[in-house]
Amino acid sequence: MDMQPDKNAPPAALVAAGSGADLTADGYRGFGWIAALGRSTRESIQAVGDFTCFVGSAIGWMLRGPGGRAMRDLMRQMFEMGTLSIPVVMITGAFIGAVLAIEAYPQFAAIGIASRLGSVIVVSVVKQTGPILTAVMLAGRVGGAMTAELGTMKVTEQIDALRAMAADPVRTLVVPRILACVIMTPILTMYSDALGIWGGWLISVGVDGVRNYSFWHYAAAGTDLFTVNVGLIKSLIFGMVIASIACYKGFRCGNGARGVGQACTESFVASFILILLTNFVMAVMLNNFYNWFWPNQPSLL
């Protein structure tokens, strides 16, 4: 009797080529890693799509106007995120400004331009370290707490309770948090900038002997409105990134305390990476934009 080959069976060559014990759903031995790669790629794309829809829904609710308790919730969130973060942001800013002065002074002094330290410190603080350090501090202090709070609400069915009472959880919980973070991050960045400049001034003028007039003269000469705006625009975007990721991770966290803890970790890591990535992209874009509109600007030094 002739044996008919099974049309659904995997090709013999593929079966022979596979050396591992793993099998795909179709029975292709040794090619499980391809299936795993495909699965993780699909899941990553799904997660990006899900996150985009989540943020889109929050923006949609923002455009439609605030809900009943929105203003009260917004004020509470702004207090918890903003007011309570001021000390830590100021301390961080002051130390970073001081360290910048400590590291830069010997180099500048060696080539005889220590008097121009103010311009480099102020531009570095206002454009880069102020916004980024404020954002990283907020991602840890505020983003983590936000993910933990929303994750706990999900685990204890409070988010389901909102939906069951015909209240949209994104509108009720996410919109005030994103708005508060977007409003407060630039304000906190200004605090950080101010203390960073003060820290740099203290070391430069108080310790290293740079003349007070020189410090402020070159600081003002090197810092135009565009430089200040770059830092503030960045911090607006960082605020949006921190709150969106923190809320998303909270809403999608797994069950139990372990799920909440894991969501907090993922929230911080994702925020941190996205802050750095966004900063890089914006630095390139805004510098090109600046050079396009104001070409042939003099050097800071």
Place this chain on the structure above:
Amino acid sequence: MGDPNTATRSLSDPIIRFENVHKRFGPLVVLDGMSLDIPRDRTTVILGPSGVGKSVLLKHIVGLLRPDSGKIFFCNQRIDHLGERDLEPFRKRIGFLFQLGALFDSMRVGENVAFPILKQGGKTPDEIRDIVHEKLSVVGMEGSEKKWPADLSGGQKKRVALARAIAMNPEVILYDEPTTGLDPIRSDVINELILKLKEELGVTGVVVTHDMTSAFKVADQIVMLFNGKIVTRGTADEIRHCPDPDVQRFILGRASEEDLRALHRM
């Protein structure tokens, strides 16, 4: 309670209807072709072992979970395929008592009970305060408006959650283990409340419970689930006299021979 004729008549007028509903979480089949009518103005009790899908069934009624296949109707309108915004009018007609209360941690007790009232709108602050006071009094929690949920015991949270579920006088109330964590006297108060809501306000109740005393007291219809399917249904008396040994073991609270053998092997 327990009148077969009443149950039969009401079944012809279901307020909620499940038609061949399937639901699975990964490999776990939770609802396997569930077809069920919840009669209007009556109390239906859902019984079954833990993890059999009773709470999942309740969550399908308010659209917190969607079936993989099958249809769900509320007042003869299909709701399983509706989006969140289209579900809002139906959700406003349903109160849901969650298993662990699900009180909002960031709000005081009074604000929790006032939340659905504020959401619906149309009430002055004084009216809202009066309603909150009245509902908290009904569940024996008067004077606790200023407390935080974190300061309450499990049973107190459950009672405040019940006050919140009844705050808007809904047509249907879904009770997920309403008497769990309460002392026997307080449990009986909750049972009386479920009966009172049905008899005086015509509220349709769907009660998920393991408390057989409560089930027999409040049920017009009892439905027993096992392995994602309905194994038996009937009035309280019919369930009491059901010949199925699994049903008898469940209502009498007896471990199976297999469970006992496993214990003896320890």
